[in-house]
Amino acid sequence: MLRKQHYYLVGEHGAVKLCHWLKKKLTEGRACYKESFYGIQSHRCLQMTPVVDICNHACIYCWRYQAPQEWPPSPRSSGGWDDPKELIDGLIEGQRALLTGYKGNPKTDMRLWEEAQNPNQAAISLSGEPTLYPYLSELLEEFHKRGFTTFLVTNGTMPEVLENLDPLPTQLYISVDAPNERLYKAISRPYIKDGWERILKTLELLPSLDTRKVIRHTLIDGWNLGHVKEYAELDRIAESQFVEAKAYMFVGYSRQRMSIQNMPSFEKIKAFSKELAGELGYTLYDERPESRVTLLVSDPSTVQVKIPRDL
Numbered sequence: 240m241l242r243k244q245h246y247y248l249v250g251e252h253g254a255v256k257l258c259h260w261l262k263k264k265l266t267e268g269r270a271c272y273k274e275s276f277y278g279i280q281s282h283r284c285l286q287m288t289p290v291v292d293i294c295n296h297a298c299i300y301c302w303r304y305q306a307p308q309e310w311p312p313s314p315r316s317s318g319g320w321d322d323p324k325e326l327i328d329g330l331i332e333g334q335r336a337l338l339t340g341y342k343g344n345p346k347t348d349m350r351l352w353e354e355a356q357n358p359n360q361a362a363i364s365l366s367g368e369p370t371l372y373p374y375l376s377e378l379l380e381e382f383h384k385r386g387f388t389t390f391l392v393t394n395g396t397m398p399e400v401l402e403n404l405d406p407l408p409t410q411l412y413i414s415v416d417a418p419n420e421r422l423y424k425a426i427s428r429p430y431i432k433d434g435w436e437r438i439l440k441t442l443e444l445l446p447s448l449d450t451r452k453v454i455r456h457t458l459i460d461g462w463n464l465g466h467v468k469e470y471a472e473l474d475r476i477a478e479s480q481f482v483e484a485k486a487y488m489f490v491g492y493s494r495q496r497m498s499i500q501n502m503p504s505f506e507k508i509k510a511f512s513k514e515l516a517g518e519l520g521y522t523l524y525d526e527r528p529e530s531r532v533t534l535l536v537s538d539p540s541t542v543q544v545k546i547p548r549d550l
């Protein structure tokens with residue numbers, strides 16, 4: 240089923256998929272909001288996961304998979320874990336294989352296509368919860384050795400893993416998709432009993448982690464949009480340099496569970512962001528209306544928003 244959805248599977252649990260924005264960049268010159276906010280290059284981004292089939296949440300808004308609620312809470316197979324070096328080799332090979340079709344596309348910018356053969360940014364976020372992969376430090380280390388920047392996206396339920404990560408990713412995303420425990424259980428539908436306590440532990444840990452940190456709120460109209468004071472309380476614990484407020488998008492398999500009314504307009508996201516920025520004392524620094532996302536920065540006079548090239 241994953242292959243039909245153009246995932247390229249590597250080893251036991253690894254996968255890579257061309258990002259929608261990588262394709263847009265190649266064929267239309269348009270990049271994702273993370274290129275405009277932080278300066279990564281969409282066409283050189285490797286959207287991957289070390290655990291495509293393993294998650295401890297079954298979020299109602301997940302668009303990656305047909306039926307995430309059917310995911311098992313622990314590794315399904317006893318096939319073992321993939322070696323980080325072999326995984327990266329396989330993922331790059333997969334990215335190149337997936338890019339082949341674009342060579343014959345008359346709209347493709349061939350200079351960008353050539354550059355895309357050598358990705359330099361890993362978005363560890365494709366599907367599954369990456370902190371459940373036991374060799375995450377080794378994976379990050381290997382990516383950095385090969386000159387990659389790394390964006391690690393986690394649901395925050397594994398504070399003990401984040402505490403021991405060495406090296407840390409270039410940018411660490413914590414998805415905080417509920418303002419309180421009641422909504423957390425309704426939206427994320429965790430397989431684990433103490434998920435909310437674990438997320439709070441992660442938020443408490445964040446100030447001690449010396450890297451770029453983003454709290455991301457994916458907002459669903461009628462579910463978790465609003466509640467600004469509660470989100471602000473959580474964000475204050477984390478003290479991250481960045482907060483992203485992003486609309487839930489009515490795409491992929493989430494359409495089987497949600498309705499188009501659940502997708503907030505950009506105006507609603509912006510109103511939420513202004514209010515949240517006011518509560519936190521952050522600056523509403525950037526926005527991307529077409530992606531319905533905003534960027535709040537704790538202190539733009541001291542925080543370097545664009546990622547330095549030598550990282």
Ligand code: SF4
Pocket residue numbers: 258259260261271272273274279280281282284285286362
């Ligand atoms: S950073 Fe995310 S949205 Fe941007 S190109 Fe990479 S995977 Fe796609």
